[in-house]
Amino acid sequence: MANTSDISKGCFLRFNNELVQVLEYEHRTPGNLRAFYQVKMRNIKTGKLVEHRFRAGEDVELVRVDVNDFSYLYDEGPSLVLMDSETYEQISVDKILFGESLKFLKEGMVIKVSFDGETPIYAEPPTSVELEVTYTEPGIRGDTATKTLKPATLETGAEIRVPLFIEIGEKIKVDTRTGDYMERVKS
Structure with a gap:
């Protein structure tokens, strides 16, 4: 104890x-x-x-909890299929364990999964991810003095708010815990 x-x-x-x-x-x-x-x-x-x-x-x-790294393979109904990076064993993990960060997951991402025995009890995606903007309204030239945000759709289908200077096709970094825009990724 x-x-x-x-x-x-x-x-x-x-x-x-x-x-x-x-x-x-x-x-x-x-x-x-x-x-x-x-x-x-x-x-x-x-x-x-x-x-x-x-x-x-x-x-x-x-409670002693084992934590392992898994790669996200694909979505399968109410769960996600993940693969252990060392043994190549595949497991199904309920989407509920991911919470709001589920909408920022992309195939191939490394996810930490905690186990109580054989049962997955907690899943933690990376704290930030780089995603491409697939749709957003064009910004007005010269309107960068204010911190005005506009809606944008990402490659995973998630919608977030980004600054006016972000255009379609650009990669941005997103905080998976809050869903907030962090910065533009330089190529």
Whole structure:
């Protein structure tokens, strides 16, 4: 058994007989009161956010999770087919594990998948991806003084907002966690 001092961001815990991932944690000591850990967690199955206060030194059940790199092969109904880069073994992973970042995935991308035993429990795509703009309205020449954004469609079908100077055919870098435009990619 581990205790609260062993908790770190990104670790997995068994909390109320459910598997959760720690998103944020903070050690607090308010005035004369006893120290505690304020922990924000995401339930792996339901995706719900849970906040809980643990007493300092309280026992928690850390879950050992194996993380492997997989290449994204193709979309197959409610799941994605991924291939292990070392053994060439193919697995199916539910799309739910990817959340909003699913719309930025392109074939061949490397994805980190976490396993609890043989069951995939969490999938993490790269934090940023380079995608080509397939459609956007033309920008007005000279209108670059403001931070005005326009809609653009990417090669994966995702729609995001980009600056006015971005044109069709250009490659841009996109943050998969937020879906925000980061920068134009120089060829």
